[in-house]
Amino acid sequence: MIVDCAVYRDGHRTEGPDDFSDALDAARAAGNSFVWIGLAEPTAEEFDLVTAEFGLHPLAAEDAVTAHQRPKLEEYQDALFLVLKTIGYHPADRTMSIGEVMVFVGDSYVMTVRHGSDSPLRKLRSELEKQPDLLRLGPAAVLYAVFDLVVDSYLDLATTLQGDLDELEADVFAPGRAQGVAERIYAFKREVMRFRRATLPLQEPAARLLRPDVPFVPEQLQPYLRDVADHLTRVNELGEGLDRLLSDILNANLAQVSVQQNNDMRKISAWAALAAVPTMIAGIYGMNFTHMPELHQIWGYPAALSLMTGACVWLYRAFKRAGWL
Incomplete structure (x- = not known):
């Protein structure tokens, strides 16, 4: 108009x-x-x-x-x-x-x-x-x-x-x-x-x-x-x-976003490593072979637990120093 x-x-x-x-x-x-x-x-x-x-x-x-x-x-x-x-x-x-x-x-x-x-x-x-x-x-x-x-x-x-x-x-x-x-x-x-x-x-x-x-x-x-x-x-x-x-x-x-994803992957990898070490040790000592070393020792069970705990603590401190956790 x-x-x-x-x-x-x-x-x-x-x-x-x-x-x-x-x-x-x-x-x-x-x-x-x-x-x-x-x-x-x-x-x-x-x-x-x-x-x-x-x-x-x-x-x-x-x-x-x-x-x-x-x-x-x-x-x-x-x-x-x-x-x-x-x-x-x-x-x-x-x-x-x-x-x-x-x-x-x-x-x-x-x-x-x-x-x-x-x-x-x-x-x-x-x-x-x-x-x-x-x-x-x-x-x-x-x-x-x-x-x-x-x-x-x-x-x-x-x-x-x-x-x-x-x-x-x-x-x-x-x-x-x-x-x-x-x-x-x-x-x-x-x-x-x-x-x-x-x-x-x-x-x-x-x-x-x-x-x-x-x-x-x-x-x-x-x-x-x-x-x-x-x-x-x-x-x-x-x-x-x-x-x-x-x-x-x-x-x-x-x-x-890429950096954040890398950080997340490093954390996941670190926690997976922390879980893998005790799993591996427990798996070995759970095989129940007759002639396994230390199997019949009275201190064998606490020693295995101590080994798992020590390995996990060492890995945790190593990952923390590296900035993965």
Whole structure:
């Protein structure tokens, strides 16, 4: 559905025709104006009306309706088409929900299409209307503002993920480690991978928007777009650092598990050795052969018990010194 449609003249919102087709004609006739139309999860039938009026490329129109696109920047004959992923983070279960924002920029118009409930665009229009100097730069100013808002949300999320990772790291190396740590690490790593799938592909569109031959992007916007590109680079560096640290923590956890298993095996082996010595001695003296040494001596039974006890005490002290017990 159409969330809002307005005409902006000389950086200020103006009263215009209610019909977006008439609003576009009025903006083009004025020469220093553009139409900003915002849509939220439009159906194919709803978007067909917009496509016909704005002359959008059929492939871009199909992407805008179906969503689930990879972040990208497409240049068509009459428009620029930018796809961004929006991310909502749920700290309770440390999971993410992924949405999309698509921006069309063309002759005297900009169109934003959002999918998902975690869109950061709800307050963008009102905030941007407080910056007429920026809106005077035309429809590409809205593209910049959307791009900047999404990338800034990535930075905030990366900071949150770093805090959660520090907490997870403390749990891994705590003396009494909780159960299921490996599962938590793997689940966290999967969410970081989803985060990086949203941010990494944007590096190429950010670089392309800085080229002087990109249509509908005035030169005055280049410093703003460079700032977004710098922030995006920082986001990707943070994402890479999170991914590497998670891999290191997972390897450290596996090493801890392996060490613990070796310790357990050494203890089992030590106790088995302690049980084997008296069993062996008792087995020999339980054979009841007629000519066994010391079999008919009165001190034979206490001597056998003393031998078992002494052997076990010696083995116990030897294993204790070696750290096996």
